[in-house]
Amino acid sequence: MKNRYAVRFYKDGNIRYISHLDLLRLFKRTFKRAGIRLQYSQGFNPHPKMSFAQPLSLGYSSSSEYLEFETQNTYSTDVIAEKLNSLMPEGLGILSCEELPDKEKSLAAMTEAADYEITIPVDDSLEIENTDLLREYISQDQIKVMKRQKKSGRKIEINIKPLIYSISVDRRGNCIMLEAKLAAGSVSNLSPELVLTTFCEFTDISYDRATVAIKRKEIYFIK
Amino acid sequence: MTLSKQLDKLLMRAEKPGRYIGGELHTEKKNPAAISTRFGFAFPDTYEIGMSYLGLQIIYHILNKMESVYCERVFAPANDMENLMRKESLPLFTLETKSPVKDLDILGFTLQYELSFSNILNMLNLGGIPYRSAERDASFPFIAAGGPCAFNPEPLADIIDFFMIGDGEDILPQVCKAHDRWKESGKDKDEFLKSLIEINGIYVPKFYTPSYYEDGQLKAIKKNYDKAPDRIEKQIVENLNQAEFPQKTIVPLIETVHDRAVVEVFRGCTRGCRFCQAGMIYRPVRERSKETIKQIAARQLEETGHDELSILSLSTSDHSEIEPLVEELMSVCKDNNVSLSLPSLRLDSFSFKVLQEIQGYKKSGLTFAPEAGTQRLRNVINKTITDADIYHGIEKAIELGWTNIKLYFMLGLPTETFEDLDGIVEIAKNITDINYRITGKRGRFNITVSVSSFVPKAHTPFQWHPQDTADVFLEKQLYLKDKLKKIKGVSYNYHGTDSSYLEAVFARGDRRLSEVLIKAVTLGCKFDSWREHLKYDLWMQAFRETGIDPNFYAHRERTYDMVLPWDIIDSGVTKEFLISENNKAIQETQSPDCRLHCIGCGINQKAECTMGERYEE
Numbered sequence: 036m037k038n039r040y041a042v043r044f045y046k047d048g049n050i051r052y053i054s055h056l057d058l059l060r061l062f063k064r065t066f067k068r069a070g071i072r073l074q075y076s077q078g079f080n081p082h083p084k085m086s087f088a089q090p091l092s093l094g095y096s097s098s099s100e101y102l103e104f105e106t107q108n109t110y111s112t113d114v115i116a117e118k119l120n121s122l123m124p125e126g127l128g129i130l131s132c133e134e135l136p137d138k139e140k141s142l143a144a145m146t147e148a149a150d151y152e153i154t155i156p157v158d159d160s161l162e163i164e165n166t167d168l169l170r171e172y173i174s175q176d177q178i179k180v181m182k183r184q185k186k187s188g189r190k191i192e193i194n195i196k197p198l199i200y201s202i203s204v205d206r207r208g209n210c211i212m213l214e215a216k217l218a219a220g221s222v223s224n225l226s227p228e229l230v231l232t233t234f235c236e237f238t239d240i241s242y243d244r245a246t247v248a249i250k251r252k253e254i255y256f257i258k
Numbered sequence: 259m260t261l262s263k264q265l266d267k268l269l270m271r272a273e274k275p276g277r278y279i280g281g282e283l284h285t286e287k288k289n290p291a292a293i294s295t296r297f298g299f300a301f302p303d304t305y306e307i308g309m310s311y312l313g314l315q316i317i318y319h320i321l322n323k324m325e326s327v328y329c330e331r332v333f334a335p336a337n338d339m340e341n342l343m344r345k346e347s348l349p350l351f352t353l354e355t356k357s358p359v360k361d362l363d364i365l366g367f368t369l370q371y372e373l374s375f376s377n378i379l380n381m382l383n384l385g386g387i388p389y390r391s392a393e394r395d396a397s398f399p400f401i402a403a404g405g406p407c408a409f410n411p412e413p414l415a416d417i418i419d420f421f422m423i424g425d426g427e428d429i430l431p432q433v434c435k436a437h438d439r440w441k442e443s444g445k446d447k448d449e450f451l452k453s454l455i456e457i458n459g460i461y462v463p464k465f466y467t468p469s470y471y472e473d474g475q476l477k478a479i480k481k482n483y484d485k486a487p488d489r490i491e492k493q494i495v496e497n498l499n500q501a502e503f504p505q506k507t508i509v510p511l512i513e514t515v516h517d518r519a520v521v522e523v524f525r526g527c528t529r530g531c532r533f534c535q536a537g538m539i540y541r542p543v544r545e546r547s548k549e550t551i552k553q554i555a556a557r558q559l560e561e562t563g564h565d566e567l568s569i570l571s572l573s574t575s576d577h578s579e580i581e582p583l584v585e586e587l588m589s590v591c592k593d594n595n596v597s598l599s600l601p602s603l604r605l606d607s608f609s610f611k612v613l614q615e616i617q618g619y620k621k622s623g624l625t626f627a628p629e630a631g632t633q634r635l636r637n638v639i640n641k642t643i644t645d646a647d648i649y650h651g652i653e654k655a656i657e658l659g660w661t662n663i664k665l666y667f668m669l670g671l672p673t674e675t676f677e678d679l680d681g682i683v684e685i686a687k688n689i690t691d692i693n694y695r696i697t698g699k700r701g702r703f704n705i706t707v708s709v710s711s712f713v714p715k716a717h718t719p720f721q722w723h724p725q726d727t728a729d730v731f732l733e734k735q736l737y738l739k740d741k742l743k744k745i746k747g748v749s750y751n752y753h754g755t756d757s758s759y760l761e762a763v764f765a766r767g768d769r770r771l772s773e774v775l776i777k778a779v780t781l782g783c784k785f786d787s788w789r790e791h792l793k794y795d796l797w798m799q800a801f802r803e804t805g806i807d808p809n810f811y812a813h814r815e816r817t818y819d820m821v822l823p824w825d826i827i828d829s830g831v832t833k834e835f836l837i838s839e840n841n842k843a844i845q846e847t848q849s850p851d852c853r854l855h856c857i858g859c860g861i862n863q864k865a866e867c868t869m870g871e872r873y874e875e
């Protein structure tokens with residue numbers, strides 16, 4: 036019998052500027068401080084059994100991230116959530132904790148999609164008709180991007196349209212808000228950056244990446 | 259727009275935004291409006307380096323315990339961030355409240371190495387603060403400095419308002435209290451500086467005027483304010499065991515150079531190496547007891563969740579209870595999945611036993627620092643390790659399966675000849691032979707010989723010696739290269755000498771160098787301790803344009819009767835002692851370790867020294 040759990044947490048504010056590796060170290064220390072002993076891997080360089088469902092890019096906020104881990108002892112999920120939450124720094128908070136079945140695959144292996152919210156500040160004078168714009172963008176046969184292949188380093192053209200499961204656009208004040216459900220996980224994955232660039236290119240919207248906010252709102256798993 | 263808002267825009271563009279966000283575990287939140295002394299602890303290098311420095315944690319903890327004080331941290335932004343900040347006119351800020359440093363009452367820099375001086379000036383500039391003390395009116399914070407390089411404060415004398423000399427634990431609270439009182443009084447800036455000199459260890463450069471002979475030699479540093487002390491005695495924390503030590507240390511959110519729990523186990527060193535400034539200025543040796551160390555370590559691990567523990571001192575093996583201490587710490591660590599790191603262990607049989615038990619050591623290799631290649635030169639520098647010690651240790655290491663040996667030496671030590679360099683080659687050669695004798699193989703065994711360039715330092719017996727010139731260094735480096743490359747399995751590390759030369763200039767410089775520093779920073783010098791950032795040509799241009807000859811500081815042979823710029827600072831070790839040690843060096847004779855025999859350095863006139871003849875007891 037393993038003690039497998041997953042916590043769902045949010046990441047917001049300045050702490051979104053730490054990488055997922057830093058976040059992993061933070062959780063590792065937090066478990067230690069909470070007195071929750073993690074299970075360690077065997078071998079010469081043992082490391083705690085703990086991983087994210089899906090790493091979150093530097094600078095993104097999220098209202099729903101998942102960390103799974105294995106502990107040496109059994110705990111009630113409330114105790115875990117409470118203990119961890121009391122030790123979280125500003126910008127991080129535990130939303131819930133669940134037990135995971137023994138035999139199931141890792142959350143990372145089960146991740147299939149994620150919701151993103153992309154907020155693009157634009158010029159007040161920019162006049163756009165939301166629905167038209169979006170309809171045109173998404174009704175393209177193909178949405179092509181150049182992507183560098185990991186192995187060969189060569190650039191190839193890929194069509195990202197099938198990886199966009201749904202998308203909507205909204206104008207709020209001087210921002211354009213894109214909400215999209217995108218493929219995520221190890222099988223196929225689409226970065227919201229590519230949606231941002233292709234959308235803005237297609238609609239001719241000029242933007243400053245440093246002022247665009249991207250938030251992950253949910254992660255979906257294979258049932 | 260508030261600074262925080264402005265900053266937010268830059269963080270998206272910065273290479274490592276995590277350096278600038280603050281909000282780490284155990285950082286302090288206070289309301290600046292309710293504070294009478296806002297203190298900025300400034301580390302003149304990047305976040306990752308500054309946060310690895312234990313002194314920061316100690317001072318941060320001590321100052322923030324005071325109700326009237328808020329200590330915040332300030333680091334040098336990396337070049338990419340600095341450019342963004344300058345473009346968007348974002349001033350240098352504190353990590354805690356994102357306040358411009360200009361809003362602080364005192365901005366205190368820690369001086370850990372000379373090559374960070376340019377960063378201090380650059381940071382002032384980024385904060386909108388004029389370089390020179392004389393140009394700062396009451397609207398600017400007081401600029402202070404402390405740390406080892408404050409033992410020769412003169413190169414920064416025109417820039418820093420006051421220096422704090424010696425241990426920081428007590429002097430910083432005293433300074434802040436004096437500031438509270440001064441602020442209450444509403445008096446002018448000078449009155450604060452005048453009130454400070456009542457505190458032991460404070461040097462206010464504007465109360466002193468240097469004069470020079472025609473040939474450029476320093477004639478005297480005379481007081482121009484009669485109440486100022488003739489010499490500034492360093493502050494000493496006599497009882498380290500009872501001194502404050504943080505348990506809730508700040509835990510960085512991003513990876514830093516040293517990411518671990520640390521306990522300082524003792525301060526000072528009894529070995530008396532003649533080149534070593536730390537060994538002279540941190541006297542006398544003061545220990546924390548085994549129980550105190552264990553208790554601090556356990557609490558720190560609990561409070562931080564770190565998975566590595568390290569103990570800190572100049573020579574770990576010399577702690578009076580080292581064996582039980584290490585054994586007990588090892589068991590604490592084992593129980594908690596924490597790894598123990600033990601720097602600067604002397605390689606005796608106990609250390610080998612310990613290293614065997616601590617996993618991962620073999621991979622990183624075994625380090626020896628004989629510093630000099632022959633017994634003669636080791637006598638000169640008072641390094642007690644003998645050839646027999648080295649070979650014995652190596653034999654043991656090879657028998658235990660180590661395949662990676664690192665050897666550290668210094669080039670340019672006083673009296674060094676090519677015979678001493680041959681000694682280095684011989685040591686490397688002999689070690690490969692020992693390996694062959696034991697393992698029967700020549701392959702899969704590597705020795706790394708690293709040489710550094712000797713920099714004579716103030717307050718050491720070698721403070722009168724010239725530094726080797728760049729040509730001589732290069733000749734010696736290449737001589738070694740030529741000989742070492744003939745030995746199979748030996749790799750050789752040496753570096754350009756530009757940075758050691760600059761370090762030598764500032765380590766024994768005088769007040770005239772303040773001008774050079776300002777010039778160099780205006781030309782664009784910063785991050786000089788980073789090989790990739792050091793702009794040596796600009797430095798030379800700064801010397802030329804200010805009409806100051808750097809060789810005067812680096813290459814000149816000084817005589818005992820000369821006035822030295824750092825004579826104004828009393829480290830507790832007497833000049834007579836330094837002279838006698840230097841004379842013994844020239845005669846190639848060693849002095850004993852304090853624990854065998856007190857050799858009268860003078861520190862026991864200032865504070866209790868429990869070291870002399872410890873072994874006799």
Ligand code: SF4
Pocket residue numbers: 528541542543852853855856857858859860861862867868869870871
């Ligand atoms: S007073 Fe004597 S024992 Fe103490 S540090 Fe000085 S030389 Fe060593």
